Amino acid sequence: MTSSESPSNLAEWLQRVEALHPSEIDLGLARIAQVSRQMKLPSIAKKVITVAGTNGKGSTVCMLYSILAAAGYKVGTYTSPHLVHYNERVRINGKPVSDELLCDAFERVDHAREDISLTYFEFGALTAFDIFSRADLDVAVLEVGLGGRLDAVNLIDPDIAVLTTIALDHTDWLGETREEIGTEKAGIFRAGAPAVCGEVDLPLTVINHAQSLAADLMRRGEVYDFSKHDDENISGMQVWDWNGTRAGERISLVNLPLPSLPLVNAATCLQALHQLDMDIPEQAIREGLINANLPGRYQRLDKPVPILLDVAHNPEAASYLAERLQEEKHTGRLYALLGMLSDKDTDEVLTIMHPVIDEWAVCNLDTPRAIAADQLQAKLTELGASRVETCANASAALEVLLDQVSEDDLLIIFGSFFTVGAALEALSIVP
Incomplete structure (x- = not known):
């Protein structure tokens, strides 16, 4: 395939996309925003949840999807990186999208970008957004790739921002302290919107940023929490209780099944889902927790x-x-x-x-x-x-x-x- 020929399959498209930009990582929203405007991208879903954090993003996205799917909603998820196949990154109702859908979307992004040099992740994010915008989704759940503030996913305004944990990783890009890293990750918060944080020990930079936006900061340990205990009815079985808020009112769920994924992330999911103003029955929560499984995570x-x-x-x-x-x-x-x-x-x-x-x-x-x-x-x-x-x-x-x-x-x-x-x-x- 020459540079002037259009790729004929997904492998060739990925090869082209990898060669487009001189750097693997080049944080900033200017390029992707310009191409998005040229694509005239419509809304990607009726509701959007964006998930950032050092660890736990993938499992949080997985449980959000699993519970929403159990409640009967059509859900798109965008995650990274993939384990084996690129298609894993873009899923609709839990299934990776086809090579054909990806190639068609790559073609549209490539046509719209003209001479703008997009990074691999920026190109992939726009491809996912294009696919979602044509899928009539009830909810899109987006996983931040790196940081938050300048990540390609932050092009989309979320209805709910979720921040799982803040620890030292990618320090060359995000800063060498939790305070600096917190500033980057809190960049996904939006004015007046819920910001659900699974980290108990939040850096002051995160709290200050939420206050500056008048975002509705919901901290684990203050607004919501969980506890694990033995099942009173089944010997040797453990269950857990969750308490949180919905529309300013205190609510709780008891004797929930333990998921295979981290319990702290499950608690954060429940707080986020209760801010959606969507009907999510308790039975769907229970089914979703049981069914949530993520390759490569325990x-x-x-x-x-x-x-x-x-x-x-x-x-x-x-x-x-x-x-x-x-x-x-x-x-x-x-x-x-x-x-x-x-x-x-x-x-x-x-x-x-x-x-x-x-x-x-x-x-x-x-x-x-x-x-x-x-x-x-x-x-x-x-x-x-x-x-x-x-x-x-x-x-x-x-x-x-x-x-x-x-x-x-x-x-x-x-x-x-x-x-x-x-x-x-x-x-x-x-x-």
């Missing part, structure tokens, strides 16, 4: 051996993963397959996970951003790990570990979307 597989996949790639996510593993009190050995990117806080992640894992296999990843497997091995050896296998890629590491892991053990695959995606491909599992 995802369990039983075959060929017990496997757990999680994209945890920063200290906050690693702490959550380690805590859940320790709570489960495994009787067998815990094996880990790890691959990470060099721009992450590798040392802290390994420090958190090392005490939990019995045996390691580390691998290279198919990206120039990856940290080399031998570097990971050296770091783990320094921490006191006695046995660390180094492998050329995730598939090779998986092959090594599958020969060692028994039915009583657990294999944990984590460290990056690249790691989990490569493992899913090696296992022939479609997300």
Whole structure:
């Protein structure tokens, strides 16, 4: 395909889009706003929820969708990155859109942009917005890619802004303190609109920004909260209670089923959904919580051996993963397959996970951003790990570990979307 030829399939479109802009990341809304005006994009949905945060964005989007779908609404979700196939990023009613829909939308964006150089993420966001605008959606749920204030998703004005957590990640782009990062993430707030925050310890910059906009700041621990407890009727079963607000009135739900995804994000979802002014029956909430499953987020597989996949790639996510593993009190050995990117806080992640894992296999990843497997091995050896296998890629590491892991053990695959995606491909599992 030459530069003048129109791409004929999704792979060729993605190749073209990747080559359009000199930088992978170039934060700012000027380019995408200009192309949006030239496309004359209409509204993308009757209601829009935008989700930002260091961790928990994907699981929050997943549970928002699952509950809304159970209530009978037509929902579009835009998330990133994908694990295996690009189509995972753009879903309608939970199903990835087709190559054909994506290619048609890529064509429209490409025609409208003229000589404006869009980044890969900007092009993809406009493609999703174009598809959603033609789908007659009740709700669009948008996941911020990086930060919030200058992210392409922030082109769309949300009816509700959700902020999950604020921790140190992407510091080269967002700032080196929680206060600086909070300023960027709070950029998704809108004047007078609900801003639901799952972070209890909110930086003052977030609070001040909400006040400056007169946004309706809804903080966990103040406006809404949750608690987990034993089920009174079923021995060994745990449930949870939620309390929050709707239209200024206190409301509560009791004995809810535990989701497979983080409970704190489920609580934040419920507070956000109750601000939508839409009919969401309690039964839909219960069904949605039970049905919400997200590939690569504490995802369990039983075959060929017990496997757990999680994209945890920063200290906050690693702490959550380690805590859940320790709570489960495994009787067998815990094996880990790890691959990470060099721009992450590798040392802290390994420090958190090392005490939990019995045996390691580390691998290279198919990206120039990856940290080399031998570097990971050296770091783990320094921490006191006695046995660390180094492998050329995730598939090779998986092959090594599958020969060692028994039915009583657990294999944990984590460290990056690249790691989990490569493992899913090696296992022939479609997300």
